[in-house]
Amino acid sequence: MWAVRKMSGWARAMNEADWEAQMGLQEVRSRFFGYFPAAESLDSSLRTASNPNPMFFMASVAKEIDLKGSGLALLRLGEDLERRFGINGEVAAYFTPWRDFQRRSFNAMTLRTSDLIRSLQDQIMQSERFTPSRRVALLISTDPNVQTKLDEWQSDSYSELTIVAIDPLRHTGPDLVAEITKNLRDRLGERDLYRTQNPVSGVDFFGRAGLMRNLSAAIDGDQNIAILGLRRSGKTSVLRELRRVLLPRRVVMPIADFQMLEEHSAEELASSIAASLNEELKVVKAKGIDVWIGNESDQSVEDLTPSALSDRIKRVASRNPGVRIVVAVDEVESAAAIARENPMAIKVLLGALRSAAQARENVSLVFSGVANRMFRSSSLGDRGEVDNPMFNQVSSVYLTPFELEETTSLLRDLGRPMLLDWQPDAIAEVQRLTGGFPYFVRDLASAVRKSVRAEVIEDSADAVKINADHVSVSAPEWAMVAGEAWNGIVSALGIHYPSAASLLDSSITEAELNEWIAGDAEAEQAAEDLVALKLLQRDAKGILYSPTLAALQSLSRPSMRSADPVGGVDRASTVDELVRQGESHHLEFKETSRINLRSGAKDTAIESAVVKTVAAFLNSDGGELLIGVADDGSAKGLDPDLVLFKDSVDRFERWIRGDLLAKRIDQHLVTDHVATEFVRFRGKLILKVSVSRGATPAWVDDKTLYRRQGNQTIELVSGRDVQQFLAQRS
Incomplete structure (x- = not known):
């Protein structure tokens, strides 16, 4: 308790106005070493000609409840250790007075070290000068079981920060350096730095130098951008790294996610963007940049409509003319999917964002996703009845493989x-x-x-x-x-x-x-x-x-x-082979099974054409009917037909097998001799109907027989033709 009380008084002295004017570095070091003798041992052991003052920032932790009473310092390990272990810059060192080191204190260290050091610098020096390593921090603890605890907790931690325990009172000089080297090797060697659960930025972000330059230039040029790449190509990491590198250039970049629209409303996404904007403005202000954030009412995000979000962005941009606002929204394909059923909601949201970007020259937009198809289309939704506010408003940037x-x-x-x-x-x-x-x-x-x-x-x-x-x-x-x-x-x-x-x-x-x-x-x-x-x-x-x-x-x-997302999809190469053969005695193409593409309405003649073709195959030597393929072999897809079944392939298949073919031909013949499967052909979903020779004649509507002749379906009209056919099948 004495150490805690003494540290609290010392902390108050250090937090007086103009810290550097009150005490020089040596006085601060002297006081800190008086409270933590282990700090002095560590400092002297790391001291070399090229590293004369290893420990140069020291503070008490008073506001972080799980670390209260501990000392926190920044130090340099020296060129040899930093080079050997790839450590860039300063390392945080915690000096804790507790005999029983707790998991909550470990969690605070691994999750909040960067924020804590930033806050302490703001309190003491009114500016942020040092950035600690995100990879390693040192722990000096009086708990005899601290290493066992760290081994257990580190194994299930998702933080990138590894806590390495050392004992500067037990080892000093070269022996302490050797202990640090061994513990760094053992602890860092156990962490798999290649495998990461989360998007990366900073020292863990690699490559993309040319891409980052292009993105920065596009933002400087007031362009709206789409960052495009496959899943797991690093789109979210690029967004976060872009936000990090642009921050010193007075760029505020709130990031939200279109994917939340799958479970929430456009209003909730608008609130999410506004909340992110508030947080990013606070980060910029903490960096010493003078920005207007507004009062509590200005920062409210409750029940924010897209239109109100647009007004909020415009107001922030107007009050901060020297700051650029870049609104970034990830997972744009989720918006495209929702636009199929609710295009107006997406139009309102995109329109609000575009309005803000057009109204203020210091506002621009960044989207990321798999494809730019939504921004290349002039309309939203399957039927194209809603205008797309972002049509031709976005420049594409692609994430390519590493060189x-x-x-x-x-x-x-x-x-x-x-x-x-x-x-x-x-x-x-x-x-x-x-x-x-x-x-x-x-x-x-x-x-x-x-x-x-x-x-x-x-x-x-x-x-x-x-x-x-x-x-x-x-x-x-x-x-x-x-x-x-x-x-x-x-x-x-x-x-x-x-x-x-x-x-x-x-x-x-x-x-x-x-x-x-x-x-x-x-x-x-x-x-x-x-x-x-x-x-x-x-x-x-x-x-x-x-x-x-x-x-x-x-x-x-x-x-x-x-x-294919619908399941039951055959290899497209089989269909390619069939289409290259062209229509024949055993192969027929139909653009649709129900919809007249010219009128856009259901057409019983088109339905009957499907029935007649299947019946003809049953009455001949079998064959394949490809629905969704034009006469010239081009892929048309099933979209026109599927609209009638609310895009359900299961309902469509039940209709064609049951309500169409089974009812108009024969249920047993269809069950035994007709197979249907959905196929992706040249990017379009089509239906392949495979028909084998029927065991009995296939009558259509119990009155008409059809056969294949070359690449045509012909009706047996004369009684003689019917009798001859029945005699052949008997």
Whole structure:
């Protein structure tokens, strides 16, 4: 208790106005060392000619309840340790007086160290000068069981910060440096820095230097931007890193997520954007930038309509002319999906954001998602009856695979703290196997780290040299899991952009790919997007698979069965083969099964054409009917028909098998000889109806017989033709 009371009085002295004027650094150090002798031992042990004052910022913790009574210092470990373990800048060191170190104090350290140090600097120095390492912090504790506790708690912590315990009173001088080295090696070596659960920024953000420059320039140019990339390509990380690097340039960047619209209203998303704006303004103010935030009423986010959000953004921008407001919204495909059923809600929300951006020159918008299709369309919703406020208002920026230099930086910089020394041949092998796709680069590196962990020699700080053989040993087992991850990425793309997902089917040859693209405008646009993502590439001969796509396809060949959201989907290559053959005695194409595309209405003649074709196949040698394919072989899809069934493929299938075919032909014949399956063909969902030769004649409406003759369906009109047919089938 004495230490706590003494520290509280000392803290009050340190928090007087103009801290540096009240006490010089040496006096502060002297007082801090008087309360924490271990701090002086640590400082002297780390002191070298190039590091004369290792400990240079010291404060008591008074406001953080779970750390109250502890001392907090910032220090430099010295060039050797910082280089060896890849530590950039200052390291936080906690000096705790408790004999029983608690989990809540550990949680406060791992989750709130950066915020705590920022707050203390604001209190003491009225500015933020130092940024602690997000990777490691030191703990000096009197709890004899602290290391056992840390080992247990660190194993299930999601924080990037590793707490390393040391004892500067038990070891001093070179012995203490050796203890720090060993504990850093053991503790950091146990953490897998390649595998992360959350989006990254700062020292954990790698690559994308050119992209970040382009984004910064676009924002400076008052452009609205869409950051586009596949799932797990790092879109959210790019948003957070962009917010971090733009903050010193007086850019306020609230981030929200369209995905919350799936469970909440547009008003709640508007409130979320406003709340994020409030928080970001407070962060900017804490950095010493003079900004207007407003009073409590100005900051209220309750029941905020999109229109009120637009007014709020305009007001903040007007009162802060020297600050740029960049409203960022992630997961734009969720908005596109909701627009199908409720286009007006999305129009109101997008219109409110556009209004704010147009009204103030220091306001712009950033979206992120899988595809830019919503912003390329002039209307919203399936029927296109609602205007799209953001049509042609957004410039696209694509997240492409890492270049070799970016992969090298990630592997080496994250590997160094874990005592992994990546050799050029190993890096090249990782690049080849992953195609530079950042998620898979990290994932394979994690698998390699796991396999070589046992090679770290006890009591040695030497790094393990990772060569290509290490990668080759880990690759087969890794590829099995990675293949499933790639399938999931393609599947997610298929939900929102089926045309693009279809082009990634590894069963399609490059010749087939070019033939498809040449005859399908939607496929051509999808191919252009995939070229921008560097999954496809273009040369004088046409479209080719990129090395990245070839690498990812080799992990697991994603057929459209795995990529389609409706289930029960056949391989598109089978349909491609059928379509290339053209209509024949055994093959027929129908654009729809029920809707007249010219009138947009149900047409019984079109329904009857389907029935007659199926009956003709039953009465002949069987065949295939492809519904959703035009006579010229182009993919039209089932969308016009599915509208009548509220987009339910199950209801559509029940209707065509039961209400249409079974009722007008024969239930037993349809059950035994007609199979239906949904297929993704060139980005469109179609229905393949496979018919085998019927066991008995198939009458339509109990009065008419049809047969196939060449590529036509003909009615048996004369009694002689009917008798001859029945005699042949008897």
